[in-house]
Amino acid sequence: MSLVTDLRRLIGDRGVLDAAALSERQAGVWRSDALEAAALARPTCTGEVSRIMEYCHQQGISVVPQGGRTGLVHGADASPEQVILSLERMNQIESIDSRQRVAVAQAGVPLETLHTALEPHALHFPLDLGARGSATLGGNAATNAGGNRVIRYGMMRESVLGLEVVLADGTVVNALNSLIKNNAGYDIKQWFIGSEGTLGIITRLSLRLREAPLTRDMALVAIPDFDAVIRLLKHMDSQLGGSLSAFEAMWPSFYRLITTPPALGRPPIGQDFPFYVLLESQGANPDSDRERLQQALESALEAGLVVDAAMSQSEQDCAGFWALRDDVEQVFVKGDALLFDIALPIGEMDRYTTELEVALANALPEADLFVFGHLGDGNLHLAIRVPAGNADSLRPQIEGLVYDPLHAFKGSVSAEHGIGIEKKNYLSISRSREEIDLMRGLKLALDPTGILNPGKIF
Amino acid sequence: MSLVTDLRRLIGDRGVLDAAALSERQAGVWRSDALEAAALARPTCTGEVSRIMEYCHQQGISVVPQGGRTGLVHGADASPEQVILSLERMNQIESIDSRQRVAVAQAGVPLETLHTALEPHALHFPLDLGARGSATLGGNAATNAGGNRVIRYGMMRESVLGLEVVLADGTVVNALNSLIKNNAGYDIKQWFIGSEGTLGIITRLSLRLREAPLTRDMALVAIPDFDAVIRLLKHMDSQLGGSLSAFEAMWPSFYRLITTPPALGRPPIGQDFPFYVLLESQGANPDSDRERLQQALESALEAGLVVDAAMSQSEQDCAGFWALRDDVEQVFVKGDALLFDIALPIGEMDRYTTELEVALANALPEADLFVFGHLGDGNLHLAIRVPAGNADSLRPQIEGLVYDPLHAFKGSVSAEHGIGIEKKNYLSISRSREEIDLMRGLKLALDPTGILNPGKIF
Missing domain, CATH: 3.30.70.2190 (Alpha-Beta Plaits)
Incomplete structure (x- = not known):
């Protein structure tokens, strides 16, 4: 129990749940299994995040950051020897500047909370997605969330002006830029956006707001x-x-x-x-x-x-x-369903979906394919329904049918959901060896002992 | 002369200019001094860029990449022992896909050439700036160019879908993604955009096109x-x-x-x-x-x-x-002028410019301040006119008056021009020590011997 005791010394008793308490929490908003970890730390400020990271760095303990647990690729899964770092108590919107059209918020603020807070200012934050009530701003940034309005406003990346990040060793990096244009050296916030918690813990964000449409x-x-x-x-x-x-x-x-x-x-x-x-x-x-x-x-x-x-x-x-x-839930009514998030050139979509339908009919005649998605962004979602109880056993075969052709079509195995654990075996379909080597190089430079969300992405 | 001989062996006689030939070239489009370097290499393809970098890496020779030489912060200045790598012969637009709205082009294509090529397709590439006739797409990406339409389309970063980059050791990284959404691992192109040639040589780009406005x-x-x-x-x-x-x-x-x-x-x-x-x-x-x-x-x-x-x-x-x-040239008519590119929160602009006017009047009563700029993006340009012949001697004092107050205002010493050599002493006004340490870390990871555009940014 010394880990829990140590963490409690750092951030107080209420800030730390032990393994037993954790087992009463769901692993994800849409999951029925329980969280597993050695402890869950719930810091209330950046200083506490820094102390936790410094301690875990010294002790060689792995840390899994968690936002709203609405991810779909197991990017925030933890194992029994790891510490979960939840941003749930860092849930304050610190400022809304309606003239400069910038909000500064802690990472644990749910997306919808920001939406609601902006209404009296006639401003809006354009990122919007189904999980808005649970998904947090920190998680949105860590996964470079997409959603319904990318065609007009871009992904989360385009709406983040600055970040505060705590590095693996506890160093606090204040990069809370609030300017639309700032070409003073490398734009380091870009490294952390979409890095799925493997390079640093996002603790605060400055976000670009827009005039609310009327x-x-x-x-x-x-x-x-x-x-x-x-x-x-x-x-x-x-x-x-x-x-x-x-x-x-x-x-x-x-x-x-x-x-x-x-x-x-x-x-x-x-x-x-x-x-x-x-x-x-x-x-x-x-x-x-x-x-x-x-x-x-x-x-x-x-x-x-x-x-x-x-x-x-x-x-x-x-x-x-x-x-x-x-109403995507309909795909679960008459069986189990596997959901996929892919991107491909618009000119290839028809051929890809037609060929996939044929391949599925040949390999798994009992499966049904449903296609929809953010077509204006080149992003399709696929739901493949199989007889109830068969999803896990058929998953590897179906993943192969969905992902393997994407290499030839110059598509991506992940448009907006990220890689996490679920897609890491397929990363090389969408990225060259040299690209993956570069990713590993940055990971090594920022987290040399590999304690931040290990085993995710690659 | 062995350097020139070696380079010619790698990419052919016509591909390499020696120091004497170089002295007939201007250092920049708006400059009267001549280029200085040990040699200038003009590769025609990515393979040749790779061979040059591999050679220079082995020999420990510094390489300065050059685009259209329209930069304003001495970001492409070379010294007599360095090799200039000019992308001028890599000037082909390789493809324009009007359905997917993507162009693939070599880095040496001038911005205006792309604009013209898109006209028959009723498409446009939204980046636009005064230097469009000379500035190249590679340079636009390496400096994250801004310009006149950022308020609607964002900076160059928002229009780059993918890059091909040659690293310091000659490794070719093909990251020519053409998808709007691709969350498959870290988005490595972001590292190179705005890195001013210090992390890699951008050789090809895939660019997001838009329907041309009517x-x-x-x-x-x-x-x-x-x-x-x-x-x-x-x-x-x-x-x-x-x-x-x-x-x-x-x-x-x-x-x-x-x-x-x-x-x-x-x-x-x-x-x-x-x-x-x-x-x-x-x-x-x-x-x-x-x-x-x-x-x-x-x-x-x-x-x-x-x-x-x-x-x-x-x-x-x-x-x-x-x-x-x-018609910014008017500031040069009755004297010399120093031009500045800064960003600051819109709510602070009035106070900043008023205080700067007072400070200038006190310190240099003979100076005149002219303010204009891309206000919708938080970006101001300042022109400070001084009596002819005095610009160089007054520069340090005027830079102090312009840049020093920006720290308190949370502004930036560079909105869109970059840092280069001109602003590197002022980088810490806009970036924290931790941010600059991270920048140095990535530089060290990607270019451990420091041969790529050394002495720029930091």
């Missing part, structure tokens, strides 16, 4: 073939200019699934079209924004890019469209 | 006080949403300078207002885009944020507005 208009459209999907993206990007805020694609099997009972959603347009896209535009002019989307849709209809469309008439309609798209 | 509307507006400038930025950002493409500020002394003979420009609105802003919006709807800008201006007038305005009626007017803003 209008939202959406349309669900049916598209005759995949070439038209590509051309529609170009058309909408051009016609809506900077206001296009989502371009979400759904393949017909997914669309049917989420608009047919037992799903609660009903189909706003027919279920037999070759492709569906959910479009969203955000602006500031209640009259003209709607008209602009309507005009862009009409010209798309005339050009044959769209064959049917339903447009939102109200905020309620918009919420309904998103509820359809987000 | 309309452009501009306005030059007069503003009653600096608080209204801040509020106008928020107002325009909100009202124009994603289409606001420039928000350039001019302090009255600069505005008078560029609209008074001997300058060719004439004032579109009066010369006695407290502040001026040049606004640009880019969209796709000829009728409604113009109306939208007009409406946003009218509501700004009603709210007292704007007191006078001139709106463009034609493309020619737009070009004329930009010509005014870009």
Whole structure:
């Protein structure tokens, strides 16, 4: 018990849970297994994080940082001899500057808490994803989160202005830059964004805020073939200019699934079209924004890019469209499902998904493929449903079918979920040996004894 | 002469200039002094770059990479014992994919060459800056260039999807990712962007292209006080949403300078207002885009944020507005001038410039201060005019007046120009010791013998 005792001496009794207490916590928001670790430390400030890291560095104890435990690639899994460092008590928004449009927050603040806090300022933080209620800003940065509005605002990386990071040996690096442009030497925050807790503990962030959009208009459209999907993206990007805020694609099997009972959603347009896209535009002019989307849709209809469309008439309609798209749970209703997050060049998507469907039908005729995702960003999500109880045994085979072809297509085994443990065997599909050597080089330079989230990524 | 002979053996006679031939080349596009170096190597492909680096690494010879030689901080200066590696013969655009909206180009392609090549595809590469005709894509990435449209599209970093880089020892790293989202491990291209040639030689780039805007509307507006400038930025950002493409500020002394003979420009609105802003919006709807800008201006007038305005009626007017803003040369007409590129929080700009004006008046009554810049990005340019012949002798004193206060204001000594040699003594004003230690750590990991652009940044 000396580890727990030592940690309690460093950050107080309430700050440390022992292995027994931990077993009452879930390993993840969507998981039923319990957390396992030698201890869980819950520091309340950067100084405490630094003391924990200094101690663990001296003792050679591995540390696994945890945010909201909403990750999907086992990037925050711990083992019985490791210390979990949870940022849950570092949950303060320290400042919101509505003139400079910068917020400074501790890493444990849930994304949605920031969203809510910004409302009275008529500002918004554009990152948005399904796990917003649990996922933390620190975890968003550590995984370079993506989500629904990347097409307009970029990933988390584009919204982080500065970070405070505690290194493996406890050194505190204050890089809380608040400037949009700062070319004074290397931009070190970039190293930590997306590093999945393997290079340092993100303790505070300064974040770029945007003026809150005042209008939202959406349309669900049916598209005759995949070439038209590509051309529609170009058309909408051009016609809506900077206001296009989502371009979400759904393949017909997914669309049917989420608009047919037992799903609660009903189909706003027919279920037999070759492709569906959910479009969203955000602006500031209640009259003209709607008209602009309507005009862009009409010209798309005339050009044959769209064959049917339903447009939102109200905020309620918009919420309904998103509820359809987000009802991914339907894939779990009639069996088990494996979810994948991949990226590939838009010109290859049709061929990739068609070939995958054929390969699946040959290898596993009982499996069903559902495709959807952030198409405007080159990001697809795949759900592969298999008979209940078979997910674990079929996983290696299915992973091979999904990931192996991506190398030839110049795709990525991870668009936005990261690598964690789940995808580390497939990293070399998307990265060259030289790239991975460079990654290892930075890891060695920053964490020479390898105590930070070991075994993740590579 | 064995160095020149050796290099010629590696990449051919035409590929290498000796010291004598070099003396006929200018050190920079805007400089009158000649290049100095032991040799200049002009490889035509990545393999040749690799051979040069491998050789220089073995021999312990320092290498200075050069792009278009338009840098403003002596980041590509060489000394007589060093080898200059110029990317000038690696000037091919290898591919333009108008569906995926990605271009792959060699590093020596001038920015404007890419702009021109994209016109037939109705695509554009949004980075734009005054040196577009000479500055190269490789240099743009190595310095993380900014320019006129950062407010809408971000800096060069946001437009680079992938890089091919040759490391100090000649290792070729192919990281030519073409995906918008790729969270497969660390995003190593970020390390090289903005590293000013100190970590590797950028040889090829894959770049994110955008649909070309179809309309452009501009306005030059007069503003009653600096608080209204801040509020106008928020107002325009909100009202124009994603289409606001420039928000350039001019302090009255600069505005008078560029609209008074001997300058060719004439004032579109009066010369006695407290502040001026040049606004640009880019969209796709000829009728409604113009109306939208007009409406946003009218509501700004009603709210007292704007007191006078001139709106463009034609493309020619737009070009004329930009010509005014870009006529920075006027500061050199009646004396010498020192140009500075800084960033600071928008809420501090008024106090900073006012205090700088007072400090200058006290210390150097003969100096004149002109302020302008990319205000929407927090980036100001300062021109300080001194009597002809005095620039060099006064430089240290003026640099102190400009840079020293930035630490307290949480500003940066470099918004977009980089550090090079010129600003390296001031790096610690904008970066903490821990940040600089991390930078040195990466430098040591990637270039342990320190042959890549030594003496730059730190």
